[in-house]
Amino acid sequence: HSLRNIDELCASIVRSHRETSQYRVEELQALRWKLFSREEIQTYQSKSVDEMWQHCAIRLTDAVQFVVEFAKHIPGFRMLSQNDQIALLKTGSMEVVLVRMSRFFNTENNTVFFDGKFAGTEVFKSLACGDLIAAVFDFAHGMCALKLTEQQIALFSALVLINADRPCLEDRGKVQRVQRSVELGLTHILHRDNQESLMHKLYQRMAVLRSLCSLHMEKLRWFSQRYPLTAHSLFPPLYKELFASE
Numbered sequence: 056h057s058l059r060n061i062d063e064l065c066a067s068i069v070r071s072h073r074e075t076s077q078y079r080v081e082e083l084q085a086l087r088w089k090l091f092s093r094e095e096i097q098t099y100q101s102k103s104v105d106e107m108w109q110h111c112a113i114r115l116t117d118a119v120q121f122v123v124e125f126a127k128h129i130p131g132f133r134m135l136s137q138n139d140q141i142a143l144l145k146t147g148s149m150e151v152v153l154v155r156m157s158r159f160f161n162t163e164n165n166t167v168f169f170d171g172k173f174a175g176t177e178v179f180k181s182l183a184c185g186d187l188i189a190a191v192f193d194f195a196h197g198m199c200a201l202k203l204t205e206q207q208i209a210l211f212s213a214l215v216l217i218n219a220d221r222p223c224l225e226d227r228g229k230v231q232r233v234q235r236s237v238e239l240g241l242t243h244i245l246h247r248d249n250q251e252s253l254m255h256k257l258y259q260r261m262a263v264l265r266s267l268c269s270l271h272m273e274k275l276r277w278f279s280q281r282y283p284l285t286a287h288s289l290f291p292p293l294y295k296e297l298f299a300s301e
């Protein structure tokens with residue numbers, strides 16, 4: 056890899072990150088004090104468990120669609136087999152959504168951008184998943200503490216997605232080669248930003264992400280057993296395809 060290739064790789068991943076983010080950070084900075092009113096919070100809290108789950112699954116699927124677009128523009132991702140692309144998205148897309156979500160987190164009042172305003176954990180009460188939501192908010196807090204730039208988030212998101220350790224990959228070697236080039240890109244920009252110390256913190260964040268997403272899958276299994284009709288016929292098809300473990 057000549058330096059030029061690495062620069063080009065970083066530039067294309069950063070461009071793709073920017074083009075596949077539904078909202079820019081500046082836009083959301085302007086909205087950061089737009090909170091839900093007492094009545095709006097009441098409305099969310101009076102939803103039934105399955106209504107709120109369906110509402111969140113739709114929101115999450117909207118966000119995941121942007122991540123699928125992002126993945127397609129990562130140099131080398133499209134060279135992988137269809138099955139390997141799906142396998143990486145199955146396990147990585149939710150993780151990238153959560154990494155991106157942390158850009159829309161207000162650490163001053165512990166709220167995250169959801170449904171057009173900034174929501175505290177109380178908005179999600181009717182999900183009956185307090186531990187998962189608390190973990191999502193904690194993760195967002197931890198990410199904000201790293202104060203990553205958009206370029207660092209772009210490369211980190213690509214590295215979260217292109218992970219050769221994921222289960223059921225057909226051509227692990229090929230994924231490893233793409234992963235290594237993305238790793239080179241991330242170390243390159245951390246070196247340029249004089250922040251190499253961030254690298255091990257980012258690997259720690261990836262471990263937290265994996266536990267977060269397995270908690271999400273565990274809750275989804277619980278929900279699907281409890282509300283089979285909603286899970287099988289009212290969730291977005293992409294949500295089922297990516298997260299339902301069947």
Ligand SMILES: CCS(=O)(=O)c1ccc(CC(=O)Nc2ccc(-c3ccc(CC(C)C)c(C#N)c3)c(C(F)(F)F)c2)cc1
Nearest residue numbers: 076077078111114115118121152155167168169184191271
């Ligand atoms: C990723 C594209 S983007 O343009 O950067 C973008 C594009 C849109 C948004 C806004 C957005 O969709 N926020 C939002 C969506 C769902 C959820 C959420 C809801 C419930 C659950 C629990 C589970 C039982 C379904 C989970 C989980 N796990 C996550 C959240 C937040 F995590 F806060 F609760 C926020 C943010 C960035």
